Amino acid sequence: CGEDFLNVNSRERVAAVDQEEIYRPDEFVIGVYGNFTEWEYAFSWLGVTEIISDNADKGSSPSDTGTDKHLLDNLQFSSTAPSIQAMWTIWYKTIGRATNAIEYTESFGLSDEAYKNRLIGEARFLRALSYFYLVRYFGDVPLQQEDLTQRVPEEEVYEFIISDLESAIASLPLKSEYPTDELGRATRGAAQALLSKVYLERENWSEAVNYADQVINSGEYGLEPNYEEIWREHSENGIESIFEIQARGESTAHGVQQYSQTQGARGPSGWGWGFNTPTQDLVEAYDSEGDEIRKNATIIFAGETLWDGREVSENVENPRYNEKAYSSANAGAADSDKNIRVLRYAEVLLIKAEAANELGNTGAALDALNQVRERVELDPVTTSDQAQLRRAIWKERRLELAFEHDRWFDLLRTGQAGEVMRAHGKDFVDGKHELFPIPEEQLRQTPEMRQNPGY
Amino acid sequence: QQHTVQGTVNDQNGEPLPGVNITVKGTTRGTSTNSEGMYELTVPSASDTLVFSFIGFETQEIPIDGRNMIDVNLTPATLAGEEVVVVGYGTQQQEDLTGSISRIETEEITRQSSLTAMESLQGKITGVNVINNDAPGGTPTVILRGLGTALGGRNPLYIVDGVPVDDINNISPSDIESIDFLKDASAASIYGLRAANGVIIVTTKDGEGGAPQFEVSSSAGYTSVLNSVEMADQQEYITYFNEENAAIGGFQLAPSQQYNTDWYDELLETGYVIDSRASVSGGSENVNYFVSYNVNQEKGLLDEQTFWRQTLRNNNKYWLFNDVVEIDQNLSISVSRENPQPFSAFNTAYRQSPLVPTFYPNGRYGQPFVNETTGKMGYEGGEGEAIGRLNTHGNPLTAIAFNNQERNTVTLQGALSAKINFTDYLTFTSRLGGTKYYSDSRTFNPLKQGWIASDPTRTATQYETSKAENPGVTDWADNSLFVQNLERFRWNWDNFITFDKSFDRHNTELTLGMSSERIGVGSTFSGTAYDVPQQEQYWNLNLGSDDYEKQVNHTNFTPSTLASYFGRIQYNYDQRYYITGTLRRDGTSQFANTEDYWEFFPSVGLGWTLSNEDFMSDNEFIDFLKLRGSWGRLGNQNVPLNTTVIYTSTGSSSQNYVFGPAQTLRFGASVGSPARDISWEIVEEWNAGVDMEILDSRLSTSLDFYQKTTENVILLVNPLPDSPYAESFYDHGGEVVNQGVEVGLDWSNSISEELSYNVGVNFSYNQNEVTNVAAGYEGLTGGGLGNGQITKRLEEGQPLGAWWMYEAEGVWQTQEQIDNNPSLGGAMPGHLRYRDLNEDGVIDERDKRFFGSYVPNYNYGINIGLNYRQFDFSMDGFGVGGNKVYNGLNNTRFGGENTTRDMFEKRWTGEGSTNTHPGANRDARASSYYLEDGAYFRINNITLGYSLPEIIDRVSRVRFYVSAENPVLLTGYSGFTPELIGSDNGNPYGTAGIELSAYPNTRTLLFGINIDLK
Known part of the structure; x- marks a missing residue:
């Protein structure tokens, strides 16, 4: 008896060749976006971006540590911190989904070349975004496509990110070129803005200015007239929006899991868990600038009546909460309608300002910076001293982008982290805390992989 | 007319033998020799035949032929050597073996009452580790020469009368003539593709020939907990x-x-075991028959926990055309009913x-x-x-x-084989075997009663209100009924020719054949209905209420097929130099994915019988001495099926996303896990052994060394955090090495005609180690305690299923101590203190370490038998060591639970009270504190029997016996049983070795009777 006898037909599972269902490439691309709605972005993400910084405290009740949020808050985390491990893992899973989507789309045989390239460009953008998070947090990291057990130098990771973004820029349409019902997909502007930010990180000032200018001159974007309205439902994917994570509150609700709930006010009249609360230090930063508009748009104070009429009791557990995470319609719902703003026009202006200042182009720097200040009714900055202007731009970034998950990156990028955090009363160890530890779960399975110094 | 015969019986050296039994064949009439070796016997007829038998000597049958004086010289039985063992597609003299095969015969199997034969064999065979399960209907786990595989088929292959089967639970132990354990690759490779975990060949009884002989026996006994644990009482x-x-x-x-x-x-009841069997065997010139019936009933320690099994067997053998054709027919029917309790x-x-x-x-x-x-x-x-x-x-x-489960099974198993003897040295055998299995089970769950019982303030009215408010919601149905029917069928067809001839001193045997097999043909049907009538007689899905949706499932299993060609040559020169070569080519449908179906499994064995050499012939001390060596390759095709998993969802899941101002939910997809091409697990095994008999063959011993390497070990791979995949998948990921030593020693002696005894001891040592784990595949964890804690991890250099946890190094005495030392979050005085293994000032996962495994490194058995006049006595003991077991019951506290009296008495009560045992407020983390030495020694069986002197002519034997099973357990373990197979059949990364909800070891006191009629 031979092969015929041994080739038994499957009965329990429908064999791949018999499956009628063939996945469209777009389904795998949607799956890449979908990974940004995971629970990690609703909780772990808060810990590693804001709670860890001088902007936010852990919040909640003293006994509720949020597993390791207290350790992040106090810079006492180790390689076993679940939040760090969770983010490392979700980024690599997103990268994996993106790579699969790219390969699937390439080999699927789509006849519409532009559509095919657009899908690939979207996946490349999302892959670059995930690698950009990884490389900033961990330094040298494995390139998933090459080897899962070896870290490659930071430089190579950036090359990979830049090549993905350049390719995305070439193939993605402008925001206005998408049909309305596709709004929210990665655009050429998003890829340009991200690349501009990558170059800022790399201190390649001219390229940063170059790509920021491409966004600014595209005519696709502008500033939302009222700062506090940037986080309202009506301004989602609006004039200022370059890239945001999409969410819906109506059934079937599908938000960034419990993003609004984890940060909602806790206790009487509250609607959430009360994590990631603005620090007194942040309040003082607004006050010293006389920045009432952004302070009130960013922070919910205990006892305050919110813009939609909701009264927050004096007796909530924490004195302040993150207003940018507040969803009026779905406050404490598991899935809220809150879109998370990842890149917006004001940040591009600030990137332009910072890079231009480094290039000595004070005029352009001041122009961009003051567009941002003007909206929130602050006096224009006029200094022409490069160092003073640099400081002013850095401060502006903090006030403008607080609770938009960029503070820790800024502190590290600008080299202020040690100085700021120690002044904030946290034991920042130079030479250690600039990078996160490679998660223990990873090292356990790939023992030959190096750990970052100090962990 | 009467006829008298007398004479002397001597041994091979001419010394008279006292105590030799002499019977007239076919009767119970007999006598024995006196101290001078002389006998005298009156026989009914001068044409009768005398049977001379004596322990340690070959039995001789001598026709009287009218003589009055018959002197006899008995020759010693070489205890092991002369036995015939089953080697797969044939038999062989044990003394001619080059591989490692252990044989167990019917007396050893039936000495203790058991449901399945394997239970009785614990501690009796070297290299075979039996882990018992004392629950009614429970079947033991059998491991030959260490665990080689982490997943899929870990069980040995069973061959019953030439028919491959999964287990032998449907066979009454009393129907078994012998069991042969093929331990090394040279012996097992004839069953190549499934032999990786060893092969166990079961041969059932054949008719004895001659006039019908009846055997009837019955036993009954009580069962109770062997090793109970004292719990704290009210005040404690x-x-x-x-x-x-x-x-x-x-x-x-x-x-x-x-x-x-x-x-x-309150919970435990006395269980019982009742076992009755009857058989008849006989034959005529052309037919031998054996018919047996067995009924076994067990009740466990829990209320209404029962198991009941009946087996009926008929084995016939026919000789046709002047013995040119031999037909063997075996048929067994086994019916069981089981009412398990959780x-x-x-x-x-x-x-x-x-x-x-x-x-x-x-x-x-x-x-x-x-x-x-x-x-x-x-x-x-x-x-x-x-x-x-x-x-x-x-x-x-x-x-x-409120648990109400029942399962009924029917197993039909049979084989028909025809052997054609072309000449006295060339035969052809064709054998067809099959097993059909049916089971139907049902679970009735009185949801409403259960809900009310869980809170004394709840009322039926409340339930009915909720039920009315939630129409169609099955959570509020009065009851649910789940039924499942399952049927399976498998068949095999073997054809082989055997050539067996000696040329001068060249002895040759050649076997060539092929086999095909189809397994797992069948289907399952199950359904759930709600609100069926309360009375059991109406438990039909059809009588379920239409207010609830009924659920129906039906699956046809994907069968697998196996095809094989095999050849074996056995040659020896003058019974001194031996060589055995086996080659099997196997194909399996399991690897349809890759269409890489086939693999070769070769083996070779060498032997040298020194005692047959001229230079040893003058040696009086050594009766038999043989050196053996073998090498071979075996396969395991019972591997998990891999499929690419693609996730989709129509709800709020991370495959989906929303776009556009209308925020329509768009459905996407993602790859959960890849399908890796999986192929054979391959075992390579070396074996070296010595067999020796000395002191007139009264002492026999054998010694084996082996090294067994399993390559391509299939692991359930935890995807790396930086890999693209979210879900675990199967892949070849490492190598497992088992190496060990097995020693067996048997001593038997007759002191006088009234007193003879035998003592057997055996010892098996096995070291298990995972080697060469593929990059990125380390870190598979397991041994979950059900509270989020894990206890096991895979790592190169450790045994399979190695323990991995924090090391307890004391008890926190004061808050100050906690504040000034590395501690886990939430530590309080009285909690266990864990060691900061890497001394980084923090207690975290990196401080966990390995602590060996739950699988014993060694096990040993002691078997003693004694016959004195009409009395017989036997005792079997079994022990293991070198392993650790985890007391999960003690560890996993959520607060407010009871504790053992022992834990109560030695607890921490404040600063300085103890630095070893935690206080009443303790954490539930997995730590070495709860990991205990798993060594134990147990007397498995003590039996005392008495046979009546012959009274009635037609009754050849009446024996009464009393038997204590598991009367004594010596262990330092603090739980109910250190014999913990876990909830998923010994999966090394499951709950094996962890006591959480294990059935306790039980002890049984049995009374029984055997009656043989002719």
Whole structure:
């Protein structure tokens, strides 16, 4: 008896060749976006971006540590911190989904070349975004496509990110070129803005200015007239929006899991868990600038009546909460309608300002910076001293982008982290805390992989 | 007319032998030789035949032929050497073996009463580790020469009368003539593709020939817990609870309470075992027959926990055409019915407080409700008083009372084989075998009663209100009925020719054949209905209420097929130099994915019988001495099926996303896990052995060394955090090496005609190690305790299923100590203190270490038999060591549970009280504190029998016996049983070695009778 006898037909599972269902490439691309709605972005993400910084405290009740949020808050985390491990893992899973989507789309045989390239460009953008998070947090990291057990130098990771973004820029349409019902997909502007930010990180000032200018001159974007309205439902994917994570509150609700709930006010009249609360230090930063508009748009104070009429009791557990995470319609719902703003026009202006200042182009720097200040009714900055202007731009970034998950990156990028955090009363160890530890779960399975110094 | 015969019986050296039994063949008439070796016997006829038998000597049959004087020289039986063993597609003289095969015969199997033969064999064969399960209908786990595979088929292959089967649970032990264990690759490779975990060949009884012989036997006994654990009583519990609550800031219990329940007393009942069997065997010139019937009934330690099995067997053998054709026909029918009860009741009984009554005076089930204001137990409170619970556990009796399961099975198994003897040295055999298995089971769950019983304040009206408010919601149905039917069929067809001839001193045997097999043909049908009538007679899905949707499932299994070609040559020169070569080519449908179906499995064995050499012929001390060596390759095709998993969802999942101002939900997809091409697990094994018999063959011994390397070990791979995949998948990931030593020693002696005895001891050592784990595949974890804690991890250099946890190094005495030392979050005085292994000032996962494995490194057995006049006595002992077991019952506390008296008495009670044992307030992390030495020694069986002197002519034997099974267990382990196979059949990364809801070891006292008629 031979092969015929041994080739038994499957009965329990429908064999791949018999499956009628063939996945469209777009389904795998949607799956890449979908990974940004995971629970990690609703909780772990808060810990590693804001709670860890001088902007936010852990919040909640003293006994509720949020597993390791207290350790992040106090810079006492180790390689076993679940939040760090969770983010490392979700980024690599997103990268994996993106790579699969790219390969699937390439080999699927789509006849519409532009559509095919657009899908690939979207996946490349999302892959670059995930690698950009990884490389900033961990330094040298494995390139998933090459080897899962070896870290490659930071430089190579950036090359990979830049090549993905350049390719995305070439193939993605402008925001206005998408049909309305596709709004929210990665655009050429998003890829340009991200690349501009990558170059800022790399201190390649001219390229940063170059790509920021491409966004600014595209005519696709502008500033939302009222700062506090940037986080309202009506301004989602609006004039200022370059890239945001999409969410819906109506059934079937599908938000960034419990993003609004984890940060909602806790206790009487509250609607959430009360994590990631603005620090007194942040309040003082607004006050010293006389920045009432952004302070009130960013922070919910205990006892305050919110813009939609909701009264927050004096007796909530924490004195302040993150207003940018507040969803009026779905406050404490598991899935809220809150879109998370990842890149917006004001940040591009600030990137332009910072890079231009480094290039000595004070005029352009001041122009961009003051567009941002003007909206929130602050006096224009006029200094022409490069160092003073640099400081002013850095401060502006903090006030403008607080609770938009960029503070820790800024502190590290600008080299202020040690100085700021120690002044904030946290034991920042130079030479250690600039990078996160490679998660223990990873090292356990790939023992030959190096750990970052100090962990 | 009467005829008298007399004579002398001598041994091979001419010395007279006293105590030799002489019987007239076919009768019970007989005598024995006196101290000078002389005998005299009156026989009915001068044409009768005399049978001379004596322990340690070959039995001789001598026709009287009219003589009055017959002198006999008996030759010693070479205890092992002369036996015939089954080697797969044939038999062989044991002395001609080059491989490692152990044989067990019917007396050893049936000496103790058991449901399946493997149970009785614990501690009797070197290299075979049997882990028993004392639950009714429970079957033991058998491991030959160490665990080689982590997943899929870990079990040895069973061959019953030439038919491959999964287990031998459908066979009555008394129907078994012999069991041969093919341990090394040289022996097992004839079954190549499934031999990786060893092969166990079972041969059932054949007719004896001649006049019908009847055997009837029956035994009955009582079963109780062997090793019970003392729990804290009322006052101890109150103290413990109050200390715990004082530490964490909870209410205090009042010192005087109404109830003092011993839950094990309430839960456990005396079980029983009743076993009866009858057989008849006989034959004529052309036919031999054997018919047997066995019924076995067991009741376990829990209420209505029963198992019942009947087996009927008929084995016939026919000789046709002047013995040119031999037909063998075996057929067995086995019917069983089982009413299992959840073992979780043992777990709950361990944890529930003695303050909880079994029932409240009003008849409601007791529950751990307590008035937190007064500290008194009860579910009622005055105004402003808070009613809470002591713990989250229920009443152990409800789990039993509301469980209603039944499973019926029917197994039909048979084989028909025809052997054609072309010449006396060339034969052809064709064999067709098959097994059909049916099972139907049902589970009735009285949801409403269960809901009401779990809280004495609940009423039927409340339930009915909820039911009315939630139409169609099955959670509020009165009851549910689940039924499942399953049928399976497998067949095999083997054809082989055997050439067996000697040319001068060249002895040659050649076997060539092919085999094909189809397994797992069948289907399962199951369904669930709600609100069927209460009475059992109406438990049909059709009578379920139409208010609830019925669920129906039906699956046809994907069968697998196997095809094989095999050849074996066995050659020896003058019974001195031996060589055996085997080659098997196997194909399996399992690897349809890759279409890489086939693999070769070769083996070779060499032997040298020194005792047959001229230079040894003068040696009087050594009767038999042989050196053996072998090498071979074996395969395991029972591997998990891999499929690419693609996730999609129509809800809020991370495959989906929304776009556009309307925020329409768009459905996407993602790859969960890849399908890796999986192929054979391959075992390479070396074996070296010595067999020796000395002191007139009274002492026989064998010694084996082996090294067994399993390559391509299939692992359930945890995807790396930086890999693209989210889900675990199967892949070849490493190598497992088992190496060990096996020694067996048997001594038998006859001191006089009235007293003979034998002693056997055996020892097996096996070292297991995972080697060469593929990059990125380390870190598979397992051994979950059900509370989020894990206890096992895979790592190169450790055994399979190695323990991995924190090392306890004391008890926190003061808060100050905690503040000034590395500690886990939430540490309090009285908690265990864990070692900062990497000395980085933080206690985290990196401080966990390996602590060996639950699989014993060594096991040993002692078997003693003694015959004195009409009495026979036997005792079997078994022990293991070098392993660790985990007391998960003691460890996994959620608060407010009961504890053992031992833990109560030695607990930490404040600074300086103890630095070893935790206080009443302790954490539930997995740590070495709860990992205990798993060594134990158990007397498995003591039997004392008495055979009546011959009274009636037609009754050849009447024997009464009393037997104690598991009378003694010596162990330092603090739980119920150190023999813990876990919930998923010994999966090394499952709960094997962890006591959580294990069935306790039981002891049984049995009385029995054997009657043989002719």
